[in-house]
Amino acid sequence: MYITKNFTTNEMACACCNRSDMNEDFMKMLQSIRDEMQRPLKITSGYRCEKHNSRVSTTGKTGPHTHAKACDILISGADAMRLFAIAQRHGISGIGLSQKGPHNKRFCHIDSLTPEEGPRPTVWTYG
Ligand SMILES: [Zn+2]
Secondary structure, eight states: OBBBSSHHHHHHHHHHTTTOOHHHHHHHHHHHHHHHHSSSOOEEEEEOOHHHHHOTTGGGGGGGGGTEEEEEEEOOOOHHHHHHHHEEEEEEEEEEEEEEEOOOOOOOEEEOOTTTTOOOOOOEEOO
């Protein structure tokens, strides 16, 4: 089922329980970013329940993905550079960059957390 023109509930769903209650405003932002990028965006992680996030992330039970307003996008090089700029113009408040190693594994995390939900705006890299 499509949430927006280009993104489905399946690709945004939690890998362990298949829940996918993505935030509507975040999905609108993601679609606007997709429209401006004019290329498919491969989502590697969208919504995560507390249990799943605790397993795969150091952010535990309250990480950005548990707020249903975050996703990871497989992207690198020139496209990652474009995404970094475009995402900020569409209201993205948190950007995490994983841009080391093989290009086909590199990704950008984007989220729209508020300052109440976490220090925002902010950018980080993965060690
Ligand atoms: Zn889950």
